[in-house]
Amino acid sequence: MIATRRSPAQAGAKSQSNRIRLAGQRGMIALAVLPLAVFYLVWVGIPMIYTFIMSFYDWNPLSVTQTFVGAGNYLEALTRDPLFKRVLINTAYYTVVTVPIGLILALVVAVMVNSLPRFIGLFRAIYFLPVVTSVVATSIIWRWLYQSRFGLINQLIGMVLVDTLHLPINPSIPWLTSRTLAMPAVMAMSIWKGLGFTMVLFLAGLTSIPSVYYEAAKIDGAGVWQLFRHITIPLLQPTMIFVLATGIIGGMQVFAPMYVMTQGGPANMTKPFVYHLYEKAFTLYRFGYASSLAFILFAIIMFFVFLQFQVMKTRWEY
Amino acid sequence: MATDSPLPTLAPEFAGSAGPYRGRVRWTTVLNYVLLLLGGVVMVFPFIWMVLSAFKRSDEIIAYPPIFFPSQPNFDLLVRVWTEINFGRYFANSLLTATVATVAVLLTSALVGFVLAKYRFRGQNLLFVMVLATMMIPWPVLLIPQYLIAVELKLLNTYWALILPSLYSSFGIFMMRQFMHSIPNELLDAARIDGASEPHIFARLVLPLATPVLAALAIFHFMWHWDSLIWPLVVINTRNMYTLPLGLATFTNQYWTDYAAVNAGATVSVIPVLIVYVVLQRQFIEGIAMTGMKA
Amino acid sequence: MAKRSQFVLAAVIVLSLFLSACTAPPPVAAPAAQQEAAPAQQEAAPVPAVQGEPVGVGGDATGVKYEMKPSLYGGNPITLQLWDWHTPRVEYWEQKVKDYTKMYPNVTFEITQIPGEEYWTKLVAALPAGQGPDIYHFHNSNHTVYIENNMIEPFPVELFDPGYLKANWIGFEEGHFMDSEGKIRYIPYGSMxxxxxxxxxxxxxxxxxxxxxxxxxxxxxxxxxxxxxxxxxxxxxxxxxxxxxxxxxxxxxxxxxxxxxxxxxxxxxxxxxxxxxxxxxxxxxxxxxxxxxxxxxxxxxxxxxxxxxxxxxxxxxxxxxxxxxxxxxxxxxxxxxxxxxxxxxxxxxxxYEVSLVVSPAKDLERRKVSWDFLHWLYSNDETLVDLALTHDVVPAYKKLWTNERVQAYQTIAQLATTIExxxxxxxxxxxxxxxxxxxxxxxxxxxxxxxxxxxxxxxxxxxxxxxxxxxxxxxxxxxxxxxxxxxx
The missing domain is CATH 3.40.190.10 (Periplasmic binding protein-like II)
Known part of the structure; x- marks a missing residue:
């Protein structure tokens, strides 16, 4: 397609085409950036600045007057909020576990599915299904899986470990009511639900790796692992950066899985940061305080995303 | 075309076993199938349960232990979902707004992603940082200011209220920017030497190359828009403007949720998302062909 | 170069701040709720005030008998917005407004159902922006914040007689539905x-x-x-x-x-x-x-x-x-x-399960129609029984405890005996x-x-x-x- 366009005459008039090119680029930049700037300014910029200002007020939208409290909200969050540390730890725990595991599993599944000689489409669809499975079905099934007395997981444990192997274990494991097990149980469901999403990203990334790279490397006698390590992984780098960054951003703002499965219990061990913030805003009408929490989280996420950018850029130069 | 891809041979080898090349492929392919099938059961089971539950009696859906197959196919739930809420109308509203928003996001994300990745201009990095930053602020605190803006722009209770906020997606811009990085500059320069204009390069070279990623973005954005509840709920007042999630949410009353009806409605509402997925996933394969060709 | 772009961006932020001050309500300001809502009522050519058929009139459960008015809102067309979240109740309102509009054909209702928790999310966005409904359903778990911020208009004593309510309804004597000044802010359907x-x-x-x-x-x-x-x-x-x-x-x-x-x-x-x-x-x-x-x-x-x-x-x-x-x-x-x-x-x-309330943000003439509707609803014994049964509560109007339908409902009849x-x-x-x-x-x-x-x-x-x-x-x-x- 491109080869047919090549003509020596056009290649000759270089300086002129350069000028045209730059003008064309400016046009493209204007077309891309100006509407974008207007949109983001109106739709996100103003609300963010508004919220930031209101984080210094005792803001209740229903109230006629709002009291200025200075840094009071931030101070309360950092020093007096009894749950602040707990919800931050929960959120970090969730992110640190689900993001890497989700990424590795999705990469493995994507590579495996892509390597199949037949039924690729079928497997791609199957692994995407949890993403579209309804919240109701997801929560009913997973709560049943985790149920202590009649749940499938405990029944299997009872059958295999206790009845067959005669291990001295009580098979009534309280998956969702134990302070230590509830969070991992929610994480497992969350990884299951999100796997197909990340897989699709990797599939899209894998397809953009030109096959010539592999062929050239094979001619040079590269082994399989070397192909994966030195071609697939580095060329998936932009995708990895994306998956990791959005994973961190999404993980730190996790809300729905806990809301559906545990409502933050037991003992607030599964209450994430945004859940806490949501309650402050919409059940206590403390929007000012919720805003200060939002900007604290904003700063934390910003820090880690840029840290990640720095680390990954220096390692692979992307 | 798909067989041109190196990956069918790459990944089985990655699965790691010794021996002659051809034998390895066969053995590891079988292993691949077995592993993927085992995992697939876990992935597919709740979905099948959801679909079958749309044909159950309402007490069967919350039975203990769960009943997998309905005692007899029962269409009551589907009929109820269709008649008790204006399902057809809500479905049409959802389809219209999700389609328009998805097409818009594909265009805007590709364009902005391309410009951010392949051009150099002042404020470029800052712009990217700001796009990223908007993803980092939790939605509960932006809801009210955004609502006030929607009031000012007189968007309340219009389709625009559902579409306008979805014209741009930070996620989409970020995703496209990352992908555009992997397009070799030499390829663009070659096209420029051939005299192709910048819009032409974008439309005829970059967009086709981006097809697999655009397909993925289309699926995600369509799905998000399709499932979104809070924003439509806040800006829409009259029932004939409701989207499907809003309609289904009315099966939750003050004290309990009619899980059976919600699930039946959700099952029907998942069909368009699946169609979009199945149609678009072909693009992954075509994407390989494109990329391979330019060599 | 970088410096200049940062300056431009800073200018943009300042500009947006300025814009936000103009377009969105400023951080500390009287909410738009106090102003009149958008000119939503586009009065078409005034319809002659057709006198409708009286339906369900004459009830006196609030201590003031409901009489049919010759006309409401001067006979001009008016559409009242009603928001609620509970499905069975919404279905009930749909029936009831049909009866009511038979009496006053110039009045129409637009009923919006917003599910569960999101209902309060929507209210907290809409009410201060002046975009809220005329009439909305309340729940007493939001008592303080809604009353302190005057999001509920007190029930007019000329339609809801406090003395009668205290004597004949549960909870009024104890002040369970009043603000600190003793004004009634909502009434109960019953107790659970x-x-x-x-x-x-x-x-x-x-x-x-x-x-x-x-x-x-x-x-x-x-x-x-x-x-x-x-x-x-x-x-x-x-x-x-x-x-x-x-x-x-x-x-x-x-x-x-x-x-x-x-x-x-x-x-x-x-x-x-x-x-x-x-x-x-x-x-x-x-x-x-x-x-x-x-x-x-x-x-x-x-x-x-x-x-x-x-x-x-x-x-x-x-x-x-x-x-x-x-x-x-x-x-x-x-x-x-x-x-x-x-x-x-x-x-x-x-x-308690409590009632519809009227938003003070709407203009007086609209509120008058809203109050007439609430008076018509809550003065009627049968309506109150319907509402109690819909919610599985013991009717708040004690006279209804001997009502046949209440007596026939074992759960409620039983609870009524111990509610005190x-x-x-x-x-x-x-x-x-x-x-x-x-x-x-x-x-x-x-x-x-x-x-x-x-x-x-x-x-x-x-x-x-x-x-x-x-x-x-x-x-x-x-x-x-x-x-x-x-x-x-």
Whole structure:
């Protein structure tokens, strides 16, 4: 397609085409950036600045007057909020576990599915299904899986470990009511639900790796692992950066899985940061305080995303 | 075309076993199938349960232990979902707004992603940082200011209220920017030497190359828009403007949720998302062909 | 270069700040609610005021008889916005507005249903922006914030006679629906509390009769033993009495039964870790110890309808849930057992289902129509019975307790006889709810000891009460003198 366009005459008039090119680029930049700037300014910029200002007020939208409290909200969050540390730890725990595991599993599944000689489409669809499975079905099934007395997981444990192997274990494991097990149980469901999403990203990334790279490397006698390590992984780098960054951003703002499965219990061990913030805003009408929490989280996420950018850029130069 | 891809041979080898090349492929392919099938059961089971539950009696859906197959196919739930809420109308509203928003996001994300990745201009990095930053602020605190803006722009209770906020997606811009990085500059320069204009390069070279990623973005954005509840709920007042999630949410009353009806409605509402997925996933394969060709 | 671009961006931010000051309400300003809402009413050519047929007029349940007006809103067309979240109620309003608009053909309604929690999200966005409804349904868990910020117009005394309401309705005498100045801000449909639910078939199969109805927790546990069924390994297959997932409310009721209030007098702390609280915990513990139920067993809501428990304990909305979800399961209700077998000092907590309210943000002429509609609705006995039955509550208008339809409904007829022994604590913040659920209910099920649980629950509940000021009125309880004297 491109080869047919090549003509020596056009290649000759270089300086002129350069000028045209730059003008064309400016046009493209204007077309891309100006509407974008207007949109983001109106739709996100103003609300963010508004919220930031209101984080210094005792803001209740229903109230006629709002009291200025200075840094009071931030101070309360950092020093007096009894749950602040707990919800931050929960959120970090969730992110640190689900993001890497989700990424590795999705990469493995994507590579495996892509390597199949037949039924690729079928497997791609199957692994995407949890993403579209309804919240109701997801929560009913997973709560049943985790149920202590009649749940499938405990029944299997009872059958295999206790009845067959005669291990001295009580098979009534309280998956969702134990302070230590509830969070991992929610994480497992969350990884299951999100796997197909990340897989699709990797599939899209894998397809953009030109096959010539592999062929050239094979001619040079590269082994399989070397192909994966030195071609697939580095060329998936932009995708990895994306998956990791959005994973961190999404993980730190996790809300729905806990809301559906545990409502933050037991003992607030599964209450994430945004859940806490949501309650402050919409059940206590403390929007000012919720805003200060939002900007604290904003700063934390910003820090880690840029840290990640720095680390990954220096390692692979992307 | 798909067989041109190196990956069918790459990944089985990655699965790691010794021996002659051809034998390895066969053995590891079988292993691949077995592993993927085992995992697939876990992935597919709740979905099948959801679909079958749309044909159950309402007490069967919350039975203990769960009943997998309905005692007899029962269409009551589907009929109820269709008649008790204006399902057809809500479905049409959802389809219209999700389609328009998805097409818009594909265009805007590709364009902005391309410009951010392949051009150099002042404020470029800052712009990217700001796009990223908007993803980092939790939605509960932006809801009210955004609502006030929607009031000012007189968007309340219009389709625009559902579409306008979805014209741009930070996620989409970020995703496209990352992908555009992997397009070799030499390829663009070659096209420029051939005299192709910048819009032409974008439309005829970059967009086709981006097809697999655009397909993925289309699926995600369509799905998000399709499932979104809070924003439509806040800006829409009259029932004939409701989207499907809003309609289904009315099966939750003050004290309990009619899980059976919600699930039946959700099952029907998942069909368009699946169609979009199945149609678009072909693009992954075509994407390989494109990329391979330019060599 | 970089510097210049940053300057431009800074300028843009400043500009946007300026814009935000112009377009969005400034941070500290009177809300748009005070201004008139957008010119939504595009009056078309005025329709001649057609006199409609009187429907459902003449009721006097509010103490003021409803008479049909010659015309409303000058006969001009008007559309009232009505917001509600509860599905059965929305369906009911749809019927009722048809009747009402038969009388006043120039009046139409636009009813918006917004589900559950999101309803309050939408209100908090819309009301201050002047985009709210004319009429919306209220719930008393938002008492303080809505009344303090004047989001509810007081009920006009010329339509709702306070003297009559005090004499003939429950809760008015105690001031349960008034602001601090004594103005009525909403009215109750009725009151709800908890009962014991029994599976009829299992009860009969165990050979139990009316003589076995348990009056005390001890008797309850004995009955429970007879109803429990075990599998071969000795695990519970069908529980005798399962309350997993609802333990915190039962705990609450048990404390009231021993004369202990929930909050301290100033409403700044809770009374959880008390001798009575510990006794409640230990009584509950006996249900597990006697193997009538167990920590790993199903939640009560799943267990009763699926016949995995013979008895449970629930608020009366559960009757409606059983009716709609498990129509073929036969059950009956029993009053709450107590510690001594008497209703005094109390038999537990109650809460009200309350009414539609009128938004003060709309102009006076519109509000007049809204009030006429509310007066027409709530002055009618049959409407009030419908509403009580829809919510599975004991009607607040005491005269209706002898109504045939109320009498025919076993759950409500039964609850009506004990409603005077129920304590209304006032606001019951969801943070308190959550503290009790996590540190009483979930601690109980996960086997955390009484000392740790009591300490944690007390602390979490206190923190919730101290975060904001709440409206607590439990000391207005009718039999306050029977409760433990000199509580903090």
């Amino acid at each position: 509390a908890a009962l014991v639910y029994v599976n009829q078939r299992m009860w009969d199969e165990a050979g139990l009769t009316e003589a076995d109805y348990p009056k005390t927790w001890d008797e309850m546990i004995e009955i429970g033993k007879k109803l429990t069924k075990y599998d071969a390994a000795g695990n519970i297959d069908i529980a005798g009495m399962d309350f997993n997932g609802y333990i915190e409310y039962l705990f609450n009721d048990m404390n009231f039964q021993q004369g202990r209030y929930m909050y301290t007098k100033d409403g700044k702390a809770c009374q959880v870790d008390t001798p009575e609280g510990r006794n409640s915990w230990n009584t509950l513990q006996r249900v597990y110890d006697e193997k009538i139920s167990s920590p790993e067993f199903l939640g009560w809501l799943e267990a009763f309808g699926t016949e995995k428990t013979a008895m449970t304990w629930a608020w009366t909305w559960f009757s409606g849930y059983m009716r709609s979800t498990y129509p073929e399961i036969g059950f009956f209700t029993l009053p709450m057992p107590g510690f001594k077998g008497t209703e005094l000092p109390s038999s537990g907590r109650q809460n 022994f129920k304590v209304f604590p006032g606001e019951f913040p969801s943070t308190v709810d959550s503290a009790l659920r996590q540190y009483i209910g979930q601690n109980f099920v996960s086997g955390i000891g009484i000392d740790q649980a009591m300490t944690e629950a007390q602390q979490a509940c206190d923190q919730a009460m101290q975060e904001k000021s709440y409206w607590t009125v439990e000391r207005t309880y009718l039999h306050n003198d029977a409760m433990i004297p000199n509580q903090p």
